[in-house]
Amino acid sequence: MIVVEHLSGGYDGVPIVKDISFSVKKGKILGILGPNGSGKSTLLKVISGILPATAGTIKVDGKNISSYNARALAKKMAVLPQLHANAFSNSVRDAVSLGRYPHQSGFFSSWSDFDEQAVQHAMVQTDVTRYEQTPMEFLSGGEQQRVFVAQALAQTAEILLLDEPTNHLDIAHQRQILDMVRKEAIECGLTVIMVLHDMNLASLYCDELLLMESGQMRAFGVPHEVLMASQIEEVYQARVATYAHPEIPKPQITMMPASGEHLQRAYINKDNFKVTEHYIQLKSEFPLKTVSSAVHNPGIGWYDCLLNRSVPGDYVINDVKREVAAFLQKESFSSTSTVVMLTAVPSRLVAINEYAASFGSVLVAVTAGVGNAVDVSRVHERQIEPYIGTINTWVIINGSLSEEAFFQAMMTANEAKTKALQSEDVRDELSGTIATGTATDSLLIAATQKGEEMQYGGPITEVGKIIGKGVFATTVQAIKNYKNG
């Protein structure tokens, strides 16, 4: 447990960091963030006692840090500054062993089993054991950095201060070092304070973050309280956006290039569609921002090729991912920039319409196989597995949608589809009620993201109105095609 209260300090008595207060509980990780020159490293140096504190207190285990002598403090607190190898040759083992210095005393050698264990443990944790006998200067910058982390770990202190521990490291070793720090924190109760440049790593690995701005605390708290886009934009003077990490409930930040507005955008019209015997393809000159429930590349992303593929009625759905990948490779489609939907409906039965709008236009393409249409409120009565008979709906917007608008557009499109089924009197065969869709419907909204952003996509917005009208009309047409097909 380390408690810092109203701490100021810096070089030659001129405070660079001012009035910093925070505490880190045992086993927790604090990340210090801030732009270059905001005093991150200086703060770490004041805490570690390299630079003098001009005001305030630092308490370790309830005792003021100045009451410890150098050796006693080194047993409590290990520090990893930004380091360079020295002019003399040292083996990796020798370098790591220096971490045991504060535990060595006496006129003669006093290397104990515990010292040996600590060194071995530190080398294993940082994956440097295989370099044990290698001279430091033969190692790469990243490997040296890991040796220094091992040196600090070998100190077996309760508190670890790290100044950019992931410097010079590739992503695998960044993860390794930070995972290891995290593990030591959870399993051994190591308390960690680390300066990090990378906000995303900080968010992933730290329990709390301290955001510095010109030597002062700008924010302190759990990652989602600190990494707010507006706050980061102010402190770093850079446009950013936050998004959720796919696996961990922590925010991530991404930079928005200043030249974003000048990015080239596509314009889609009916000529971009190609209908072959096997698929309906939309090829765009530039990627479209796409939200879909497709089989291949679902979710949110940027794709320049959309496929609605006709497969035979006896298509085996079990191994669909692999089969689709093989198909894409065979047909020379790019796996990473193509969205694929599947349908049992022959591709020639597609209905494609274009609707003009003040912001650009909206195109709707629908294949409707209503053979296994269901009433969603009565499906729970069914036992049998569905077969492929699907309504696949694409809505392509020549315009720019917000994330909110994308999802509202999906709702609007789906409601319009249901309305079309009602209007065509498509029924659930089992319950005899009006169907609301089929068991395997898929929907895709794609926008060129050109022009002024439309905040909303609900039924009373312009885009919503067109989607409602367009999807309804096109779905009706597609159902008719299917019935007549």
Next chain:
Amino acid sequence: MSKIVTAYVTAITLLIIGIWCGVAIGSVHIPLEVLWNKAVDETAANIFWKIRLPRVLLAGLVGASLAIAGAAFQGLLKNPLADPYTLGVSSGASVGAVMTIFFGLSIPVVGLYTLPTFSMLGAVLTMVAVMSFARVVDRSLKMETLILTGVIFSSFLGSLISLMIALSGEELRQVMGWLLGSVSMRGWPFVQMIIPFVIVGSLMLWTQRRELNVLLYGEERAKHLGVNVKRSKYLILVGGSMLTGAAVAVSGTIGFVGLVVPHMTRMIWGSDHRHLLPLSFLNGATLLIICDLIARTIIMPRELPIGVITAFIGAPVFSYIFYKQRRSKGVRA
């Protein structure tokens, strides 16, 4: 571990061989029996006990002192070119020694030790002055800055010595030869004079062997690891200067021993100061004994100043280290 044992066995064996050659080789043959029976050959026994043995021991002690001081200075300053000679510390010690003779100084209680005392004082003061000046010039104490400062101070102190010699009478002119560096015709009093300082100085450095290992990573890192940096620096500077001062007081300025020996030792056995210090001590003794042997036999019956031999070996080694360091600078930054 066996590598370290090998290192010590080698160093001790070489030292014994060195001592044996040192006492055995020369214009007069010394039969082995004089060791236990003086009566065998009175003259040979006298030469052995009164001339050769003290000379060899003195050479060994001076070599050991300079080498261990060099090793410690290099570690402390993280500078492989640092040694008492290149840092100007030897010149400072010489000024102290010459001043003692010039002004006829004598401290009542210490008597015999007046000369080494002033010599050490000169060494310490020079070390402090060189370090302070270099730090003012360049805070990071770059290798070149420190060596250049050493050269400047050496020249200045050298001129002081020349001035004192010019102003003095005949007796100090003889000192000139001594100043060039020599261990000849010193006898047991000089051995006695240096021994306490060698013991105390070497022990001071040896207590800092672990600290020196840590200090290689910089003062900041050393502080993090719990080293009392101030005390360590003080002990190393005083210990090293004491050894240099004592060595200069008995033998004048002998250059490059403190550079060559630690460098070779480090190259072969690694830079762990726990072993580097004692190994440099042993190897330094051996090297200077051999150099002295060469100095007094190579142009027999005349003798070369021992400093000529050490400089002959040392200057090329200095150049080599300098070259290597500069070439690899990009890597180590």
